[in-house]
Amino acid sequence: MKKDYKFNQYYKSLNVFSIALILLSLIFLIFKGLNYGVDFKGGTLIEIRVETEKPDIEVLRSSFNKMNLGKISIKNFGSDNDFVVKFKRDELNDPEFIENLQRNLSQELTQDFSFRRVENVGPKVSSELLKAGVTAICLSLMAMLIYIWIRFEWQFSVGAIAALFHDVIITLGIFSALSLEINLSIVAAVLTIVGYSMNDTVVIYDRVRENLKKYSDIKIFDLTNLSINETLSRTIITSSTTLLALLSIFFFGGEILKGFSLAMILGVILGTYSSIFIANPLLVFFKVSQKTVLKEDN
Amino acid sequence: MVMVSSSNFLDLDLDKQKKIKLGLDLQGGSYLLLELDNEPVIKQKLQSKLLEIKDYFKKNKIKILSLKLDDKLIKLKVSKDDVEKISEIFSDKESTINPYYFQYKAHQLDVKINGDVFNLELSKYGIILIKNASLDQAIEIVRKRVDEVGTNEPNILKRGNDRILLELPGLDNPDRIKSLLGKTADLAFRLESKSSNESFGTEKLKLIETGEELLLSKRVIISGDNLVDASPRMDSLNNQTVVSFTLDRVGSKRFAQATKRNIGTRLAIVLDGQIISAPVIRDVIAGGSGQISGGFTFQSATDLALLLRSGALPAPLNIIEERTVGPDLGQDSINAGILSLIIGFLLVIGFMTLKYRIFGIIANFTLIINLILLISILTLLEATLTLPGIAGIILTVGMAVDANVLIFERIKEETSKEKNNLIAFDNGYSKSKITILDANITTIIAAIILFIFGSGPVKGFSITLCVGILTTLFSVFFIARLLTSIYVKINKNKEIIIK
Numbered sequence: 001m002k003k004d005y006k007f008n009q010y011y012k013s014l015n016v017f018s019i020a021l022i023l024l025s026l027i028f029l030i031f032k033g034l035n036y037g038v039d040f041k042g043g044t045l046i047e048i049r050v051e052t053e054k055p056d057i058e059v060l061r062s063s064f065n066k067m068n069l070g071k072i073s074i075k076n077f078g079s080d081n082d083f084v085v086k087f088k089r090d091e092l093n094d095p096e097f098i099e100n101l102q103r104n105l106s107q108e109l110t111q112d113f114s115f116r117r118v119e120n121v122g123p124k125v126s127s128e129l130l131k132a133g134v135t136a137i138c139l140s141l142m143a144m145l146i147y148i149w150i151r152f153e154w155q156f157s158v159g160a161i162a163a164l165f166h167d168v169i170i171t172l173g174i175f176s177a178l179s180l181e182i183n184l185s186i187v188a189a190v191l192t193i194v195g196y197s198m199n200d201t202v203v204i205y206d207r208v209r210e211n212l213k214k215y216s217d218i219k220i221f222d223l224t225n226l227s228i229n230e231t232l233s234r235t236i237i238t239s240s241t242t243l244l245a246l247l248s249i250f251f252f253g254g255e256i257l258k259g260f261s262l263a264m265i266l267g268v269i270l271g272t273y274s275s276i277f278i279a280n281p282l283l284v285f286f287k288v289s290q291k292t293v294l295k296e297d298n
Numbered sequence: 299m300v301m302v303s304s305s306n307f308l309d310l311d312l313d314k315q316k317k318i319k320l321g322l323d324l325q326g327g328s329y330l331l332l333e334l335d336n337e338p339v340i341k342q343k344l345q346s347k348l349l350e351i352k353d354y355f356k357k358n359k360i361k362i363l364s365l366k367l368d369d370k371l372i373k374l375k376v377s378k379d380d381v382e383k384i385s386e387i388f389s390d391k392e393s394t395i396n397p398y399y400f401q402y403k404a405h406q407l408d409v410k411i412n413g414d415v416f417n418l419e420l421s422k423y424g425i426i427l428i429k430n431a432s433l434d435q436a437i438e439i440v441r442k443r444v445d446e447v448g449t450n451e452p453n454i455l456k457r458g459n460d461r462i463l464l465e466l467p468g469l470d471n472p473d474r475i476k477s478l479l480g481k482t483a484d485l486a487f488r489l490e491s492k493s494s495n496e497s498f499g500t501e502k503l504k505l506i507e508t509g510e511e512l513l514l515s516k517r518v519i520i521s522g523d524n525l526v527d528a529s530p531r532m533d534s535l536n537n538q539t540v541v542s543f544t545l546d547r548v549g550s551k552r553f554a555q556a557t558k559r560n561i562g563t564r565l566a567i568v569l570d571g572q573i574i575s576a577p578v579i580r581d582v583i584a585g586g587s588g589q590i591s592g593g594f595t596f597q598s599a600t601d602l603a604l605l606l607r608s609g610a611l612p613a614p615l616n617i618i619e620e621r622t623v624g625p626d627l628g629q630d631s632i633n634a635g636i637l638s639l640i641i642g643f644l645l646v647i648g649f650m651t652l653k654y655r656i657f658g659i660i661a662n663f664t665l666i667i668n669l670i671l672l673i674s675i676l677t678l679l680e681a682t683l684t685l686p687g688i689a690g691i692i693l694t695v696g697m698a699v700d701a702n703v704l705i706f707e708r709i710k711e712e713t714s715k716e717k718n719n720l721i722a723f724d725n726g727y728s729k730s731k732i733t734i735l736d737a738n739i740t741t742i743i744a745a746i747i748l749f750i751f752g753s754g755p756v757k758g759f760s761i762t763l764c765v766g767i768l769t770t771l772f773s774v775f776f777i778a779r780l781l782t783s784i785y786v787k788i789n790k791n792k793e794i795i796i797k
Contacts, residue, residue, distance in 0.1 A: 047627065093617055095477035116627040122618035125331065129753065136751035143743045151736060185686055188748055188756045192693070192763065195744030199697075199737040203704065206733040234707045237653060238700040241646045245696025248642030249689055254634030256323075257689055264693070 003232050008225040011281040018166060018278060025173020032176050037183035038119055040133070042126035043088040046101075047117035049081050055111060057083065063108035067101065078255035082116070089120070133187040137168070140194050148198075152205060153292050159282035160201045163274035167197045171266045185260040193267030196242070200235065201275040207231050208283065212293045220288050224280040239272045318677050321684030322465060323755050324632050326625035328472040330464040331457070332440070332479065332615045339432045339613045340370070340425065347407075347418075348372060354395045360384065363414075372407075372418040381414055388416070399423055429459040432612040437462055440615070442608035443478050462615070470624045482570050482614050483605035485522035489556065490564040490576065491515040503566070505573040507593050512576055514566050519556045521610075524549025528606035530599035533591065539599045542589040543606065550586030558582045567592070569602075621754070635688035642692045643669075650699055654706060656785065661702040664778040668698050671769040676762065684758030694766030700737070701774040704730045709782075713793075723786045727779060734774070738767050 038045045050060070060083060061074050072087040089097075098118055105113065121129075141164060148157040168190055175182060207227040215223065228235075243265065250261040322329050348367055351374065355362050360383070363375040376384055388409045391398040396407045406424040410417040420428070437454060440462055444452045453465035464479075466472060491500045491513050498517040505512060528543040545553055557565070557579050566576040567590050574592040594602065647665070650658040672694065676683065709726030716722040741763070748760035 093480055095473050095480050099471075099473050114624065114626075116624045118620070118622045120617070120620040122616075124333075125619040132751045132753070136747050139751075140744050140747045143747065144740060147740060147743060184753065184756050185759075188686060188752060188759050191744045191748045192741075195741035196697070198740035198744075199700075202736045202740060203733055206736060230711070231707070234700075234703050237649075237703045238697070241649055241699050242693070242696035244645040244649060245642040245692045248638045248645060249692050252634060252638035252641055253689065253692075254631055254638075254685075256631060256685055257634075257638075260686065260689060 003229045005229060005232070006225065007228050007276060007280075008221055008284075011277065011284065014277045015281055018274075021170050021173070022166060025169050025176070028173050028176040029169075032179075034172065034176050034182045035179045036130070037181040038086060038121045038126070039183045040126050040130040041088075042121050042123040043086060044121075045117070045119040046085045046098075046115055047077060048083045048085060048113055049116050050083065050109070050111050050113045051081065052111040054080055055083075059109070060085075063105055066108065067104055078258075082255070129184065133184070136187060137190055137194070140191050141165070141168075144194065144198050148202070148205075151202075152209065153288070155283060155286040155288050155292060156205050156209075158286070159279045160198060160205065162282055163201050163271075163278040164194055164197055166274045166278050167193055167267055167270040170270055171263055174266055175263065180262070181259055183259065185257070186263050189260045189263035189267065192264060193271060196268060197271030197274060200238075200271050201279045203234065204228060204231050204275055204279065208280070208288075209293050212288070212290050216290045221284050224283055228276050228280060235272060235276070239268055242268050316677050316680055318673070318683045319680060320628075320632075321682045321687065321755055321758055322467060322621070322628075323623050323685050324628050324635075324683065325467055326470055326623050326628035327465065327467040328469045328475070329619075329621040329754065330466070330472060330476070330479075330617055331619035332462045332464060333618045334429075334433055334436050334460045334462070334612070335614045335616055336429050336432055336460055337613075340420065340428060343428055344370060344372065344420070351395060351418075370419060372416075374416040374418060376414055376416070378414050381411065384416065385409070385411060388418075399427070402426075426459055433460060433462070435612045436615065439609050439611050440464065440479060443604065444475060446604045446608060447475060447478065449475070461618075468625070470622060472620065472622055476617060476620075478601060478605065479615050480617070481605055482611045483522065483608070484570050484610045485525070485606060486518045486568045487520045487553070487556075488514045488516070488518060488566050488568055489560055490566060503568060503571065503573050505576060507575070512564065512566055512573060514568070514573075519565075520545060520549045520553055522606060523609070524552075525606055528603040530594075530596060530603050531589065533589065538591055539594045539596050540589040540591045541594065541599050541603045541606070543587060545586045545588075547586075550584070553586065553588070554582060554584040557584075631685045635685055639688060639692050639695075643695050646695055646699060657702075657706050657782070660778055660781045660785065661699055661706075663781065664702060664773045665695065665698055667777050668766075668769050668773040669695065671773060672762070672766050675765050675769065679761075679765075681761050681765075682758055683762075684755035686755045687758030687762045690759040690762030690766060694762065694770065697741070698766065698770040698773075701730075701734045701770060702778055704734055704737075705774070705778070705782075719786050719790050719792075723782065731775075734771070738771060742767050 048060070057074060057076065061072075064072050064074065064085060069087045069089070072085060074083055074085050076082070077084040098115070102115065141161065144164060145157055145161050148160045171190065171193060174180075175186070204227055207230055208224055211218070211223050211227050211230075212220075218226065246261050246265045246268065249257050250265060253261060344367055348365065351372070352362070352365060360380055361377060363377060365372070365374050367373075374384075387393055388396045388407065389405070390396075393405075396405050396409070398405050402423040404421050404423045406421060406427075407418045408421045410419075433456060437456060441452075441454050444454065444464070444466070449466050450468050453463075453467075455463040455465075457463045464475075466475065469475070494500045494513060496515050498515050500513050500515055502511050502513055504510070524545050526544050526546050528541055531540055531542045532538075533540045561579050561581065563579055564576045565579050566573045568574070574590060577591075590602075643665075647662045650661050650665075652658070654661060669691070672691065681687075705726055708730040709723055712722035712725045712729075713719065716725065745760045745763040745767070749757060749764065752760055
């Protein structure tokens with residue numbers, strides 16, 4: 001069955017849509033910013049399980065408020081019985097801090113409870129982790145740029161990187177808009193999105209290049225459309241199986257992997273979309289023709 | 299290979315066989331990142347350098363007009379006629395006063411000459427060497443202290459020039475270790491001084507228990523280095539817990555002499571800048587052993603003895619990062635990880651079977667081989683499996699079919715043009731090869747960068763992702779190709795339909 005959807009008819013309108021989304025994301029990122037977790041902001045995170053039916057978060061909140069820990073945040077974490085408490089603390093050297101906290105809490109709470117996880121990140125480490133995360137993302141974008149530049153012509157390289165920026169900025173914009181936490185695993189997700197989105201774009205670009213060599217009479221506007229159609233079943237199947245795997249992590253992989261899998265799900269959807277509707281219109285914009293790719297062979 | 303990976307599931311307890319190590323986030327445990335505060339060490343080094351320079355110039359009969367330490371800068375003023383000679387001494391590669399490190403091609407001190415004043419500063423590599431030496435020493439002490447507490451397979455690693463990474467599997471309350479590592483345990487026996495103009499200098503220190511201030515001589519009679527053993531003990535006389543210690547030969551001799559000469563004076567036992575106790579010397583202590591009292595509980599006496607046995611840290615250690623996961627959360631994570639792996643796997647397999655029928659089954663079989671390979675290689679590498687690592691395996695399951703899909707779609711296209719199935723099949727493989735490589739290399743690049751910059755559990759993710767891509771390529775180009783070629787050969791004259 002020959003597929004012949006007219007993707008190229010939507011290039012313009014969807015590009016406007018994407019630019020709007022990117023601008024909106026940037027507005028969120030600049031004015032609202034990202035909700036950094038303790039990995040990047042420093043501070044203390046404690047995951048507490050309260051062994052009672054339907055524990056009251058307010059009771060827990062007021063118990064913590066009595067301990068003079070400064071501004072604290074308490075949220076439910078996965079199940080009704082699990083909570084995550086976060087607060088700032090610069091001095092990590094007091095070895096009895098957690099023990100004292102546990103003792104104070106047991107005087108306040110009538111229910112049994114346990115600390116399931118404790119994370120303390122000092123200010124020095126958190127700023128280093130943030131720097132490493134940003135460096136890693138920038139480096140991966142640069143590495144992709146160089147790789148595509150070597151393998152294809154510069155027009156392709158720009159198109160692929162534009163698609164990557166699109167995916168990364170909008171994913172982070174959504175995280176900012178929804179105030180979702182940015183931690184180390186989100187950086188891992190963003191890097192994987194970069195790899196995945198690139199992968200998707202490369203498959204279509206490969207076909208564009210092949211078709212450019214084959215047909216000298218088809219304009220790039222239609223040629224990209226042909227290439228998208230020819231690779232469409234692959235695009236759909238791979239995105240589907242990847243999404244199935246990710247949905248499985250999202251629903252069954254536990255609370256710790258929720259943010260990671262959500263970022264990846266967004267990234268896969270955006271990556272698939274951008275390799276069709278961002279990467280290809282840019283080739284049209286650069287007026288790529290048979291000459292562009294034949295030059296490469298000489 | 300199959301044997302190796304099955305060993306993970308069947309004989310988890312067999313020590314001889316290699317198995318995947320579980321990360322701290324899965325088995326529970328504590329991760330501590332400690333930073334050595336080297337400022338005092340560097341200051342001390344500069345102080346001794348100052349004395350060294352003084353001695354050296356005296357021996358070589360060169361006159362010093364002035365010599366002082368200004369924060370981290372040694373300022374040496376000499377007469378104008380000596381400037382050239384001294385400058386040569388400092389830049390001589392054989393120089394003992396300013397050693398040259400051939401491996402770094404640098405001197406210990408950076409020398410700047412300003413008229414008749416030499417400004418001497420520790421060079422970059424001079425500082426690195428001091429830090430390295432103090433870090434090596436600190437790691438030794440940390441290891442001794444951690445071993446004394448008796449945790450299960452601790453992992454102690456150097457990180458950079460001044461950090462120590464400590465992984466303590468199975469430890470869900472690191473408080474005791476933290477309090478043991480938080481003390482430098484710098485012990486000194488010093489005498490009370492009558493007047494403040496003693497030749498060694500004096501300083502006032504506080505007695506912990508009473509808060510009383512004593513004027514002490516800076517002269518150290520014996521230090522923690524002279525101790526050969528220390529243990530907590532019950533003093534039968536007054537029913538107090540004390541720490542009894544044994545001194546080495548040098549220490550015993552000095553202790554005996556000092557006690558003999560100073561009967562009636564108070565002897566202060568100073569630990570990390572505070573006086574634990576300061577008994578009056580009543581008699582000569584000659585046997586080379588003694589005891590420290592100071593209102594200890596049995597626990598604090600045990601800890602002090604442990605600290606004294608393991609020796610003093612060269613500088614204070616600060617905890618700059620701590621992550622502790624309780625064992626039940628670890629188990630929950632394992633369960634959730636395995637559940638989502640199984641569900642993800644079944645979803646993908648179901649989808650592929652529905653979509654591609656016989657070719658789907660080939661792809662699924664390849665996927666199973668791929669997973670077995672992946673787990674085998676992780677086992678052989680003795681990689682650490684973390685929760686994000688499990689996520690990486692699940693993601694590999696989702697993305698691994700991509701290569702097969704690319705090939706099947708290509709064969710499908712080729713069969714519509716080419717009547718001969720064998721040729722169509724061959725074309726399908728060869729034409730999609732480059733695309734598959736291109737596409738996977740991009741993911742590998744991302745994974746490698748993540749491996750370099752990632753820390754802790756995230757590193758585990760990048761490892762599984764990387765290995766996953768390699769096993770995918772292998773299983774697609776060898777296993778799946780073999781299976782499809784067998785199928786195509788059998789049906790070479792029939793019309794092959796890939797849905």
